[in-house]
Amino acid sequence: MMVEQPHQGRDVSEAPPGRRTLFRAGLGATAAALAAGTARRARAEDQSPPDDPAWSQALGPGIGDRVYGTPSHFEADVIRRNVPWLTANAESSISFTPLQYQQGIITPSGVFFERYHAGRPTVDPAQHRLMIHGLVDRPLLLTMADIKRFPSENRIHFIECPANGGMEWRAAQLNSLQYTHGMIGCAEWTGVKLSTLLNEVGIKPKASWVLAEGADGAHMARSIPLEKCLDDVLVVYAQNGEALRPEQGYPLRLIVPGWQGNVNIKWIRRLELGDAPWFTREETSKYTELMADGKARGFTWPIYAKSVITFPCPEMPAKGPGIYEIRGLAWSGLGKVAAVDVSTDGGINWTRARLHNPVLSKALTRFTLEWRWDGKPALLQSRAIDETGFVQPTLAELRHVRGTNGVYNNNSIQTWQVKPDGSVFNVQLG
Amino acid sequence: MFSWGRLFAVAGALLPIAAFAADAPHYGFGTTPTPAQIEGWAIAVRPDGQGLPPGSGSVHDGDDLFSALCSTCHGTFGEGAGRYPRIAGEGKLTGDRPEQTVASYWPYATTLFDYINRAMPFPTPHVLPPDQVYAITAYVLNLNGLVDDNFVADAKSLPQVKMPNVNGFIWKDPRPDTHDEACMSNCRAPADIKVVSTAEGKSLTPRTTGTLDTAMPQ
Numbered sequence: 001m002m003v004e005q006p007h008q009g010r011d012v013s014e015a016p017p018g019r020r021t022l023f024r025a026g027l028g029a030t031a032a033a034l035a036a037g038t039a040r041r042a043r044a045e046d047q048s049p050p051d052d053p054a055w056s057q058a059l060g061p062g063i064g065d066r067v068y069g070t071p072s073h074f075e076a077d078v079i080r081r082n083v084p085w086l087t088a089n090a091e092s093s094i095s096f097t098p099l100q101y102q103q104g105i106i107t108p109s110g111v112f113f114e115r116y117h118a119g120r121p122t123v124d125p126a127q128h129r130l131m132i133h134g135l136v137d138r139p140l141l142l143t144m145a146d147i148k149r150f151p152s153e154n155r156i157h158f159i160e161c162p163a164n165g166g167m168e169w170r171a172a173q174l175n176s177l178q179y180t181h182g183m184i185g186c187a188e189w190t191g192v193k194l195s196t197l198l199n200e201v202g203i204k205p206k207a208s209w210v211l212a213e214g215a216d217g218a219h220m221a222r223s224i225p226l227e228k229c230l231d232d233v234l235v236v237y238a239q240n241g242e243a244l245r246p247e248q249g250y251p252l253r254l255i256v257p258g259w260q261g262n263v264n265i266k267w268i269r270r271l272e273l274g275d276a277p278w279f280t281r282e283e284t285s286k287y288t289e290l291m292a293d294g295k296a297r298g299f300t301w302p303i304y305a306k307s308v309i310t311f312p313c314p315e316m317p318a319k320g321p322g323i324y325e326i327r328g329l330a331w332s333g334l335g336k337v338a339a340v341d342v343s344t345d346g347g348i349n350w351t352r353a354r355l356h357n358p359v360l361s362k363a364l365t366r367f368t369l370e371w372r373w374d375g376k377p378a379l380l381q382s383r384a385i386d387e388t389g390f391v392q393p394t395l396a397e398l399r400h401v402r403g404t405n406g407v408y409n410n411n412s413i414q415t416w417q418v419k420p421d422g423s424v425f426n427v428q429l430g
Numbered sequence: 431m432f433s434w435g436r437l438f439a440v441a442g443a444l445l446p447i448a449a450f451a452a453d454a455p456h457y458g459f460g461t462t463p464t465p466a467q468i469e470g471w472a473i474a475v476r477p478d479g480q481g482l483p484p485g486s487g488s489v490h491d492g493d494d495l496f497s498a499l500c501s502t503c504h505g506t507f508g509e510g511a512g513r514y515p516r517i518a519g520e521g522k523l524t525g526d527r528p529e530q531t532v533a534s535y536w537p538y539a540t541t542l543f544d545y546i547n548r549a550m551p552f553p554t555p556h557v558l559p560p561d562q563v564y565a566i567t568a569y570v571l572n573l574n575g576l577v578d579d580n581f582v583a584d585a586k587s588l589p590q591v592k593m594p595n596v597n598g599f600i601w602k603d604p605r606p607d608t609h610d611e612a613c614m615s616n617c618r619a620p621a622d623i624k625v626v627s628t629a630e631g632k633s634l635t636p637r638t639t640g641t642l643d644t645a646m647p648q
Contacts, residue, residue: 077638079642084643088513133468134472139468146460172627175629175632176638179636201455219549280541280545284537284599298599298600349614392610425628426629427628427629428625
């Protein structure tokens with residue numbers, strides 16, 4: 001007699017076999033024996049109506065087998081990816097957020113893009129210190145426990161590397177949303193207002209700049225005007241409700257809302273107040289923008305208004321004519337996104353998209369627009385306008401003003417070309 | 431009932447509190463770092479020389495150190511190895527392939543000391559004594575033709591090194607430098623809409639599904 005075994009086809013359990021599995025197998029055998037001859041057991045290929053799928057005729061794993069949850073193994077494509085030819089090594093490199101899968105304004109901590117200059121340090125929070133000194137009345141040394149006693153702040157902000165889109169200045173190179181726009185993430189951050197800490201040490205009248213320095217091997221250091229530090233900068237220890245991820249600066253990092261990612265110093269250990277900037281390597285040789293005339297711009301900190309359509313995109317093509325919801329993300333380092341317009345004809349005509357709540361200052365903002373695609377070639381674009389009235393520029397306009405050697409601060413309108421078969425390509429218009 | 435006398439009494443009571451707040455911390459968490467603790471961590475160097483430690487190093491000493499510690503990535507003469515960029519020599523900052531070397535681009539020689547000290551050698555950063563950092567700094571400046579063979583780098587000499595591109599930077603953000611308007615209809619002539627560049631067919635894009643793609647393009 002054939003006795004049908006449970007759990008044929010897809011394995012609904014992601015736990016290793018053990019006593020629990022044997023227990024369930026026993027139950028399953030009983031059920032199989034009871035069901036024998038009734039043809040009610042699903043085959044591997046019959047998991048949809050009218051058949052009852054295997055996962056509906058089995059006992060799933062119990063609690064305690066995944067004490068820190070991970071995404072379903074069916075979501076294995078949703079990972080940070082990198083461009084191997086972009087950098088000389090993995091320790092001073094960057095990975096990209098899979099924006100094509102991001103459904104809200106919060107980037108899951110596990111796929112938030114990485115940028116390291118000397119790899120990811122393993123910092124012991126018990127040994128970690130934040131030192132504040134220089135032009136202050138009372139230098140201060142703080143433990144993590146000390147920092148967590150100060151009044152706390154929760155804010156949602158994006159962080160974008162200013163090199164996001166930097167490979168696209170001369171030509172369309174990468175056929176992917178993840179690689180053209182993935183140097184960005186948005187999270188809820190919890191920490192202390194830097195102004196609270198600076199008031200605690202007492203700022204000397206001559207102080208006008210703050211050097212923020214990390215505990216990584218690069219001792220990453222950036223000069224930040226005191227005015228910004230007193231405005232909205234945070235020293236944070238938590239991201240999306242839990243301790244910062246090591247990739248994001250565990251146990252402590254700076255959040256400089258709306259400003260280029262590099263100044264959001266990770267693994268921060270030191271703040272020095274001074275009366276002039278330091279002109280570190282990361283604000284002279286790098287993170288400066290070479291213009292066509294050979295002059296360079298420095299200290300170009302804020303991220304200006306930018307947006308991108310996340311569906312359809314090269315990774316997420318259309319499938320035949322019909323109604324689609326065009327989806328995307330918009331952001332501005334100068335405040336809130338005021339509006340987003342979408343064009344399907346390469347910028348001849350525009351339609352105002354719907355902004356989804358919450359619309360927060362210096363945070364990713366989601367937009368959607370219903371689109372009835374007739375199956376003909378289309379050129380999709382989105383254009384953000386922020387609360388200062390600034391309008392996201394075309395790439396042609398940016399090139400006209402800055403040339404193509406700047407690397408950083410490419411906030412241009414992205415064009416996705418949709419072909420009749422639904423495939424989507426990264427293109428640039430004349 | 432309102433009383434001027436009571437208002438003055440309240441204001442008088444507040445004054446000492448305000449004075450107290452200026453002289454002392456409000457929360458009082460943490461400790462005061464010792465001078466030795468501050469000195470150990472305060473490594474940042476400014477163009478005026480603030481932060482440069484005692485010590486010195488010559489171009490000659492830097493030659494041997496550079497060969498041993500730096501040349502694997504930066505090349506014997508700073509020409510760069512593999513995908514590491516060229517760091518030495520003259521270079522144009524205009525055209526299709528600008529060359530941003532220490533000589534052509536870096537505005538301050540002090541930044542070189544600061545960076546080598548804080549971040550180099552790449553596999554074991556911030557382990558070299560100041561004399562060796564000064565020596566490597568002197569050698570890199572010499573490779574760039576910015577100092578002669580007899581140069582000795584120290585806290586006095588480094589801020590005085592003349593860097594050719596010191597005036598090549600605009601440190602005040604000129605943005606917004608684009609002034610597009612949010613036109614809604616008939617914004618461009620349909621005949622002007624032309625695809626001038628596409629990523630289609632280029633073999634530069636790593637895989638976006640499956641496991642991580644580590645292959646270099648053809």
